[in-house]
Amino acid sequence: MTDRSDLLAHPPPPWPTRLRTALPVRYVTRRLAGTAGLLLVLSLAVFALLRLAPGDPARTLLGTRSATPDALASVRAAHHLDEPLITQYARWLTGAFTGDLGTSIRTGESVAAALGDRLALTAQLVLAGFAVALLLGLPLGLLAGLRARRPVDRAAQSLGVLALSTPPFAGGLLLIYVFSLMLGRLPAYGPGTSGTDRLLHLLLPGVTLGLAVTAVLIKLARAAVIRELAREHVTFALARGVPARTVLVRYVLRGTVVPVTTGIGLVLAYLLAGTVLVEQVFALPGLGQLLVQSVTFKDVPVVQAEALLIAALICLANLVTDLTHPLADPRLRAGHRRRPGAGTPAQPAEVQA
Numbered sequence: 582m583t584d585r586s587d588l589l590a591h592p593p594p595p596w597p598t599r600l601r602t603a604l605p606v607r608y609v610t611r612r613l614a615g616t617a618g619l620l621l622v623l624s625l626a627v628f629a630l631l632r633l634a635p636g637d638p639a640r641t642l643l644g645t646r647s648a649t650p651d652a653l654a655s656v657r658a659a660h661h662l663d664e665p666l667i668t669q670y671a672r673w674l675t676g677a678f679t680g681d682l683g684t685s686i687r688t689g690e691s692v693a694a695a696l697g698d699r700l701a702l703t704a705q706l707v708l709a710g711f712a713v714a715l716l717l718g719l720p721l722g723l724l725a726g727l728r729a730r731r732p733v734d735r736a737a738q739s740l741g742v743l744a745l746s747t748p749p750f751a752g753g754l755l756l757i758y759v760f761s762l763m764l765g766r767l768p769a770y771g772p773g774t775s776g777t778d779r780l781l782h783l784l785l786p787g788v789t790l791g792l793a794v795t796a797v798l799i800k801l802a803r804a805a806v807i808r809e810l811a812r813e814h815v816t817f818a819l820a821r822g823v824p825a826r827t828v829l830v831r832y833v834l835r836g837t838v839v840p841v842t843t844g845i846g847l848v849l850a851y852l853l854a855g856t857v858l859v860e861q862v863f864a865l866p867g868l869g870q871l872l873v874q875s876v877t878f879k880d881v882p883v884v885q886a887e888a889l890l891i892a893a894l895i896c897l898a899n900l901v902t903d904l905t906h907p908l909a910d911p912r913l914r915a916g917h918r919r920r921p922g923a924g925t926p927a928q929p930a931e932v933q934a
Contacts, residue, residue, distance in 0.1 A: 613900070616897075616899075616900050624889050625670065631885060632666055639653045640653070677889070682882065685880055685883050687875065687878045693886075696883075696887060699867045699870075703868040706787060707852045709786065710790030714794045714848055715845075721799050722805075725803040726802060726807050729807050738800075741800065745793065745797075748858075749855060753786070753859060756785045757770075771864055772867075786860070797848060802837065804840070805836070805837035805841060809836040814832065842902055842905055845902065868887055872884065
């Protein structure tokens, strides 16, 4: 058995060293480059789809004025709509790197300013929905996994399926009818002012948004707990008389970190996309409502900038999830991957003993 004095003579490396070991610079750089390439492809796809959509932005810019050929040509020249598509895309992409996202066709204001005014409200809504999903999904999933194939498990899964199968607009209208019209406890629409009033106005939208993804976390947490409970080291620890609470915390919950964090990344992506319907139901002037209005009026600069912003946030959530996995599970670290044909890695001295 390993002498305890050897462990004291060789303390674990400091946190910066462990961080560099878990996340080598080459691995992080490769992940960042992949995310940047994905964003570039998405921006090009959104630009091309918007240009191929029916309708003429120049006519939208003219509004109620007469759409004479000279007027249309003047508007196209002023907004560079008469240039080749690749030139328009290069001009937009260059401006995006410097923070210049163009001017809204519908309102005439800066696109960056329009997004900035609404980004805070959408972020607060996403955080509220994320908190609801975590507070409901993770405990119910863990409980269902620990009580698998029992009434508690069936009840938790039934609640998850019910929440997942309910469309956000239907769930939102139901919550408004119950808590606003019948009980009169919570506001039905609008963003509120600030502080407690803003929190009360975001409560129903946050619950509506969070319930839609609660089932995902319930399923992932339940499956991860059942899988960890069936592993040999958990069975061995219980057979040796290790307290069940210790086994649950140190072995079972620790083994569920990777699949659960993967699910959390997917949940964040869905929440960002699901704000469109929720903001429409509760009349919240966020990014979702702005996107609907911009698509209706074919406001290409706003639609493209917002689509790229949402895609960037989703890619960022996935990137953070991928970088978190090697920190949570040493088996996933880039430097510890087994080479093809290699034998079973040597066990640490503590395990051999």
